[in-house]
Amino acid sequence: MADTYDLVILGSGPGGYVAAIRASQLGLKVAIVERERLGGICLNWGCIPTKALLRTSEIYHYMQNAESYGLKADNVGFDLAKVVDRSRKVAGQLNAGVKGLMKKNKVTVVEGVGTVTAKGKLSVKQGDKTVELEAKNIIVATGARARDLPFAKADGKTIWTYRHAMVPTEMPTKLLVIGSGAIGVEFASFYNDMGANVTIVEMLPRILPVEDEEVSAFMDKALTKQGIKLLTGTGLEGLAPSGSGVTAKIKHKDGKVVEETFSHAIVAIGIVPNTENIGLEALGVETDRGHIKTDGYGRTNVDGIWAIGDVTGAPWLAHKASHEGIIAVEKIAGGSPHQMDKANIPGCTYSRPQVASVGMTEAKAKEAGYELKVGKFPFIGNGKAIALGEAEGFVKTVFDAKTGELLGAHMVGAEVTELIQGYVVARQLETTEAELMETVFAHPTLSEMMHESVLGAYGRSIHY
Known part of the structure; x- marks a missing residue:
């Protein structure tokens, strides 16, 4: 017999877990389904651990430039394993915090792979066991994953996504960053400050292309001054492991294709929404290039099915997901929240x-x-x-x-x-x-x- 709730949330990232807490505050009986770790990508593999890494590189930069503050710091260095370990411990601490919040707010956590089987029904696979859940309303908060290059899938060895770049076992000597959005620029900044020789390739005419043109121009000069090589208006025609590194075919503005070898490459060309194999197609939930279409309250075209966060489209930001979760839950509970106004969502890049x-x-x-x-x-x-x-x-x-x-x-x-x-x-x-x-x-x-x-x-x- 299925366990029955007022609301079931599929995914426990910053959209899902915040929605669960607010639902509990409003008196709803709520369950949250998670296939990996509470807190989702942001907490475990995105926003938080990357900021821990960037804090390390910032301090390392200051130590190397201590003289400008009248200080002395000799033989400055770092232990890469300890740098990564600190980042993972920060993520682990917050993961434990989310577990505590779920318990405090009486949210039922169901671990496993969830699939929407019908309106108001979910099936959660837990190894050989399957748990059935029922709810009048379901919020899909399954997030997104890194987009691979069509001609070069990340292997975790020399071709990395952001997840690989957060837990390096070796320091890149010569790093290629493909894409100059926030993720690409943040990793370029981190690895450059830690001593790697960094090149950024961007197809569009300027880096950080969604930002104001004056900001992009300033960042171009600042990063170039720091020693990062910026190739804008430049395409990538090939990327393949080569010996102990990776060889890239880079198409420059003049149309000339040049081969160059790097020790590692980070692919930061966007995300793919996690909408496959969770039952949405059978229900007829409308999508646009994989992203679930919603109104200003998170409602889809199917009654009782809601969606929030990265799975619904840009901007792909944790704070947008959290606010969408609160709006959706308050609407579900019979309130009158204001619709999401994306024009008031701040964007931040934590580079230097x-x-x-x-x-x-x-x-x-x-x-x-x-x-x-x-x-x-x-x-x-x-x-x-x-x-x-x-x-x-x-x-x-x-x-x-x-x-x-x-x-x-x-x-x-x-x-x-x-x-x-x-x-x-x-x-x-x-x-x-x-x-x-x-x-x-x-x-x-x-x-x-x-x-x-x-x-x-x-x-x-x-x-x-």
Whole structure:
């Protein structure tokens, strides 16, 4: 006989487990099905462990440049196994935390491979055993996986996906990173700071192509200055293991194809949604290039079937998945949540320097027909940035000249992934330039640059 719940969630990533907690808070009897580890890719193999690695490379960079702070650090080195072990322990600690949250919120965790067999019914395979579940509502939160090159599947030896790149058994000497989105740039930054010779190949004309063009241009110069070789407008026509490394056929802008050998390659060309073999086709759930189509509340075209997170499409971000989960659950419970507004979802890249943004780029705002006021303030004009020894970067704000609406904000530099939330809150509250100008920012802080950028858009910047 099937176990019956108000809600069953398939997948326990940042969308699934957050949805489960909120459902429990609203009084629903909820179960969550997970085939691997609670917390999903983000917690175990993505957001969190990569930040642990990046923190290590950041500290290593500072140790190597201790003299600029009046310090001495001789014979600086690292133990790769311990670097990886720290990252895995961070992920393990948070995995245990999610287990505790499930128990605290009385969420039933069902381990195994789940399949939706009919509306309101799931079958969970646990080795030789099968568990049947029933629920009025099912949320699909199965996430996504790394996309392989069609001509070169990752082997974990010399051709890596992000999962392999997080647990290296050897340090690359000459690394090829294929793709310059957030994942590609973060790994390029980590391995470059740890001493590898890094090349990034990007098909599009600029790196970090979803960011504002000025941010991309700044990052191009910053990463090049750090020694990373950037090949934009460049294709990859072949990639194959060769001896103890990998040989790439790189098609340059002039059409010339050049073969080059690397010790390792990281494939960071996007993701594939995990929608296969979970029963969606038989139910007639609509998809678009594999991603489940939903409305602003997470509803699919099939009554009682909902979907959240990476499986529903861009932006592929943990915080987007979590918020979608809360919206869906509140709607299921009979509430009246606001629909998801993707324009207010911040994007962050945790490289060195960091990149963060929310809303429209200047180019997108112009395309949309807005008359603009644009402000920009450099890190070099900020006392805290200079004191930190982090005087490279800028903050850029884009306003509707007619209404004062903050259309977008774009940052590059130290700790901007923490600063961006100020602008996210401003957009959520529909703040105009007037309120932002009247806000008092603490001194000395990096956040003062946010104020100065707003002032600059209206010709009132004080320190630049």
